Amino acid sequence: MENKSYKGKAFKFGDDVDTDAVIPGTYLILNTPEELSHYTFCGVRPDFVKQVQPGDIVVGGSNFGCGSSREHAPLALIGSQVSCVIAKSFARIFYRNSINVGLPLVECAETDRISDGDILEVDLGAGIVKNLTKNEEYKTVPFPDFLLQIVDDGGLIKHTQKNL
Incomplete structure (x- = not known):
């Protein structure tokens, strides 16, 4: 499968x-x-919806997506046209909900090195995040092909319909 990348x-x-x-x-x-x-993020970052552009990337630390198990959170990110979320770790249910609705998540231990506003390029298959602003490269947990296929198909329901 070809590598999927986002910038x-x-x-x-x-x-x-x-x-x-x-x-x-x-x-x-x-x-x-x-x-x-x-x-999206209106309570913690009210300017997010005015600033985010299609393809932008949300970056978090540990335990991103904790709390309730609602699918609304990854759906809001998809609606905001966020291309992916990079974090040190994700809450398990958020991870599955995100894949199920077609939002790719990237586990990267080095998110502390990323600053707000940095321009990033993410290669899911290769497991690499390039920080173009700082000229740095970070290793990630590579995205498995079967999950990449689900995301590429637009989520689990569309993937299942396509493969019936």
């Missing part, structure tokens, strides 16, 4: 970013990525 500006967050920070519970009555995107 965008980093939006940096810290450790333990919970799903309520990604999309506050007030907005759970909304169900589409487009509707949710208007409120």
Whole structure:
């Protein structure tokens, strides 16, 4: 399978970013990525929706996506046209929900080296994040081909329909 890569500006967050920070519970009555995107990170970074551009990358520390098990959080990120999320580690349910809706997640131990606004290039298959701003390269946990196929197909439901 060919390597999937993304390039965008980093939006940096810290450790333990919970799903309520990604999309506050007030907005759970909304169900589409487009509707949710208007409120992504509104409680912790109100300017996010005005600044994020298609392809940009969210960067976190440890335990990204902790909290409730709602699919709304990765859907809000997809609606915001975030290409992927890089973090030291992810909450298990958030990880599965993200893959299920087609949002790639990248585990990288060196997210502390990434600053807000850095331009990053992520190669999922090769397991490499290039920080073009700092001229640095970080190793990641390579994204398995079978998960890459699910993400490329737009999530688990679309992947399953395609392969019936």
